[in-house]
Amino acid sequence: MVEFLQFLVPGILIGGVYALLASGLGLIFGVMRVVNFAQADFMMLAMYLSWALFAGGVGLDPFLAVPAVFFVFLLLGMAVHWLFIRFVIGRRENHDAQVILTIGLGLIFQNLILIKYSSEPRVVAPSYANSGDFIADIFVSRVRLYAFLLSVLVAALVFLFLNRSATGRAIRAASENWEAATYMGVDIDRTNRIAFGVGVALTAVGGSALVTFQSITPFVGLRFVVVMFAAVVLGGLGSVRGAFVGGVLIGIIQSVSQVWTSAAVKNVWVFALFLLILYVRPNGLFGKAQRAI
Amino acid sequence: MRRLVPFIVLVVAVASLNGWLDQRFHVRVLTLAVVWALAGVAWNLMAKAGQISLGHSAFVGIGAYGFTILLRGGGTSPWIGMAIGMGVAAVVALVIGLPTFRLRGFYFTLATISFPLIMELLVSHYGDPELTVPYHPESEWRFMEFSDPHTYVWVGLGMLVVALVISELIDVTSFGYALRAIRDNEVLARAVGIRTVAWKSAAFMISAALSAAMAVLWVKAVLRVTVAEEVFGITVVIVMLSVAFVGGVGQTWGPVVGAAFLIPLAMFLDDSIGESVPGAQELVYAAALVLVALLIPRGILPAIERGCRWVATRPGRSGEPGGRGFLGRLAVPPQQPSPFLRMSRRRVRPRLPRPSDAPVLEVEGIAKSFGANRVLSDVAFRIDAGRRVGIIGPNGAGKTTLFNIITAHLRADAGRILFKGMKVDRMRAPRRYELGMSRTFQVPQGFHLMSPLDNVVVAAIGASIPHPVAASMAMLERVGLADSALGELSALTTAEIKSLELARAMVSEPELLLLDEPLAGLNEAERARFFTTVDELVTPQTAIVVIEHSVRSLIQYVESVVALDEGRVVVQGPPADVVSDPRVIKAYLGSRWMEHARDQ
Known part of the structure; x- marks a missing residue:
């Protein structure tokens, strides 16, 4: 049981980060x-930015760099x-x-x-990178815990933004029915631009949450692209909340599968689930059915 | 003849380059150009049906690993290994395709990504991430172990020509018509008898087999070692996408043009600055993809074609159309239907006869909900041969949903449908069309990349009509569209589109014709003429169901009317009785106006 939980807990923690990565993709779709x-490659760029800020003389902690990463990628997006x-x-x-x-x-x-930067793997190792705590016999890595908490915090802020701000409402209206939204005076081009920027920035923040325990190469995105798609499809294409739930589920599956099979093939389970x-529910676990014609 | 010219150009060009080039690097570039042209032609077969696959490296990997394992294990000739690999790839394509083809648009593309990733992980973990190909100098041809690198180019050219011939053959037969119809409008394709899953599976299997064949040549001539990360890798797909999209997506000759441009560019760039700029090759493909997406999304060949057509149809100095000249002659003539189709005499599947006592259509207890929204409940009606039934009801009453259920575009939650006395509930749309059910659409549908004639030809093919082109042309003449048969679909007026829809529905000689708001958008004169045209086309045995909001025109035409409101049959019977029924008036006008209506 403890062994199972020892896989489950990190799964939930990494799942929180996947959720943040995927919610950006889900928002854009x-x-x-x-x-x-290109979403996973924005994540890769954000990882390099975090690395540059950390290793390049400034010595900025990757978790503290998150606001900067967010705004840089909002503008880039x-x-x-x-x-x-x-x-x-x-x-x-x-x-x-x-x-x-x-x-x-x-x-x-x-x-x-x-x-x-060549293909040499880069690592961001703050002083606490290898520390962790035992909570009721289960070892919890500190950086993974921080990454999870950061993801939940950012997701909560996005949720507030989408539900409370005028721009957020315009984005939700456009995602519901863009044609109707234009009749209500929503500037679609602007809404799309902001949504794309926010979507990219969310994934970017997810990327900087990852750097403390994921080494960085130019092709690191390839390892995450299907994980992100799987999370988005699991939650229902186009639903930000669904993408979040999907991300956590993917993290759990990836981690818990290691109880039975080697860690090297953990993604096979993710792809198979995807x-x-x-096949079974193309509209996702929570998605709505669409009309045929 | 026209179709032979590109083959001659290709063979002459590759042959002279192969004879002329002698530096090892140059021959290598030529080999790779041929290899990737072949890969692109294979990939493009799926694109003919509008399906963008990001999973073709699965088949390349199967081909590469298949022949390497056989060669290492029992010294099997790579040629035999290639044949076996092609077979395995085709079977895997079928297994992958059957569930995946149910997915439309993005979902198909997304699903395809995961197959090579799964295979690569499994092969690397449980098999060998890298296999060297054993050296067999004892027999050059038997082991594809050519000492002269030029020979690989000859072999590649041969394979490329075979692939191109296959692709051309698909284009000119009903196979190509079906794929183009699917790409253009899949819902409509199913409504005119195109078995979309079967055609897509066939294309996918051929495409997979050719990809596996290409893999053997690629490994033998260039890689020399089979690496899982490479043969199952995403780069394979990127190059296939690049050469196909740059040349022309879905076009037989597109990948050849794309490869001729891109591969030498990427290779020479890599050779000159590859030392200092490691990603130079990939940047060429990436830049090509971005530029094509923004500037010429259909690729170079269609862009040239459009340019030539513009030159050819531009008014000359005398005001006559057609700047003749060289470009004018190059210009593609208006889309003639394939001459090969004209010769084809497809076996007509005999249509099951209707028992004389059975009605043409009998609908019982049909119910349908979209989520919590109940659209139809307990709908029942029947129609006998040669009769005409009208369906009326306010917007949202469920009329079109009922049609969609009858033609199997939607599945009912409950109830049953008997067509000619047969239970057809489990039959899909193409099968019901074959049995003799035709329809038109509320929002007129068409294959927009095809001529009006080809729109009807597809429907004729779907119904296995023996001379599809002649039958379609005759049908267009009868609805008065003979003059615009080879034009553009977008040039037709609303009335002409409606006539085209009618021609398309009638070419299969249906026993049941379903017309969904045929008069919408027509003016007074066109309305008056429409039903006359219908009557000229149908046989005395054809049963006709019409949905129409223009009740006045409808009740003059039909013999009985079914009134729907909120998904229920309110009343049915002779038109005069139905339209004066207070429940129908209430459904249309609301109870507030009932008093007013009664006074009149």
């Missing part, structure tokens, strides 16, 4: 129906939307263009970082 294949994404939004013919555009952007990010959900 929900508002503008764009599946952003809005810029990428303005420069690229807005041209491929909307019509159904644009579906293919969205796929290749975001894949292409992600590749560009990876290779620019590869050119600048497929199962796609």
Whole structure:
């Protein structure tokens, strides 16, 4: 039992971070129906930013760097939307263009970082990186706990933003029915830009929560991209709350599967679950059915 | 002849380059260009049906591992290994495809990502992450162990030509029509008898087999060692996507053009600055993807085609259309239906006859809810051969939902449907169409990338009509669209679109015709003519069900009316009785106006 819990607890903790990563992807899909294949590469960029702030002389603790990361990536996301994404939004013919555009952007990010920083893995190790506490016989890593708490805090703030602020309501209205939202005077281009910025920033914050226990390479995003999609699909494409629940579930499955199989194949379970959900409940565990015609 | 020219150009170009180049690096670039063109052609087969797969490295990995394991184990020739790998890949494609094809749009693309990832993890963990390919110099051809690197180019060229021939054959037969129809409008394709899952599975299997074949050549000629991370890796998919999208997605020759551009560019860049700029190759593919997405989302070939057509149709100096000249001749003529289709004499599946005592359609106890919203409850009606029934009811009464259930676009929660006395509840839309059920749509549907003629041809193919093109052309003549048969769909007026919908529905010679608001958007004169046209097309045995808001026009045409309100049949019977029934007036006008209506 203790052994099981020893897998379950870290699973929940890492799941909280996955949830934050996925909620950014879910927000973007929900508002503008764009599946952003570059999302995990924004996460990778944020990890490098955290690393640069920590290792590059400033010595800024990655958890304290979170506000800076958030605002940098909010602006970066809005810029990428303005420069690229807005041209491929909307019509159904644009579906293919969205796929290749975001894949292409992600590749560009990876290779620019590869050119600048090489493929050598980077680590961010603050003084408390290897410490932890025993809570009722279960060892809890301190950095993972902080990462989880940070994710929950940021998720709560986003929830407040989406529900209480005028912009947040406009974003939710657009994700519900963008055509109706335009009739109500919502500026869709602006809403999309902000949503893309916030979505990217959320994933970026998730990335900086990861750096204390995940080494950084230009291609680290590949390991997370399907995890993020799985979480989003599990919770129902386009639902931020669903993406959050999905993320926690994925973390638990990934971790608990190690009771039975090697850690090397833990993602096989995630991918298999992802497929199962796609086949059985393509609208996610909490998603709504759509009309056929 | 026109279709032979690109083949000749390709063979002459590759052959002369292969003869002329002698530096090892240059031959390597040529080999890779051929290998990736082949991979792109394979990938593109799925794109013909509008399906963007990010999982093709699964098949490349199967091909690479398959032949390597066989060669290491029993010294099996790579050619035999290739054949076995192709077979395994095709079977895996079928197993992967059957559940995945139910998913539309993004979901399909997302699902495909995970297959190579799962395979790579399993192979690396439980198998070997890396396998060297044993060296067999004893027989060059038997072990594909060529001492002259030029030979790999010849082999690759041969394989590429075979793949292109397969792709061309798909284009010109009903296979290609089905795939294009699916890409254009999958719901409509199913409504005109295209078995979408079967066609997509066939395309996926061929595509997978060709990908596995490409893998053997790639490993033997270039990699020389089978590495799980490489052959199952995402880069394989990236290059396939790049060459296909740059050249023309879904176009047979697109990947050849794309590979001819991109592969040498990436390789020479890598060769010149690769030392200092490690990701140079990938940046070429990435930049190509971004630029294509923003500038020419359909790729180079369609862009050139559009340019030529513009030159050809631009008014000349004399005011006549057609700047003749060289570009004018290059321009593609209006889309003629494939001549191969004209020759094809498909076996007509005999349509099951209707027992003389059975009504054409009998609907019993149909119920349907969307979530908590009850749309239909206990709906029942029947229609006999040669009769016409109208369905009326206020907006939201469930009329179109009822049609969707009859044609299997939606599944009912309860109740049963008998068509010609047969239970059809478990049959899917294409099967019901084949049996003799045709429909039009409330919002007119069309295959927008096809000519009006091809729109009807697809429906004729779906019904296994023996001479699809001739039958379709005849049908267009009867509805008065012969002159615009080869034009663009977008050039048609609303009335012409409605006529096209009618032609498409009638080409299968249906026994039951379902018309969903056929008069909407038509003017007085067009309305008056519409039902006359219908009567000219149908046989005396055809049963017709019409949903229509224009009750006045409807009751002159039908013999009985079913009135729906809030998902229930309020009343049915002769038109005059139904429209004067107080419950119907109430449903339309609300009780407040009842008194007023009674006074009149």
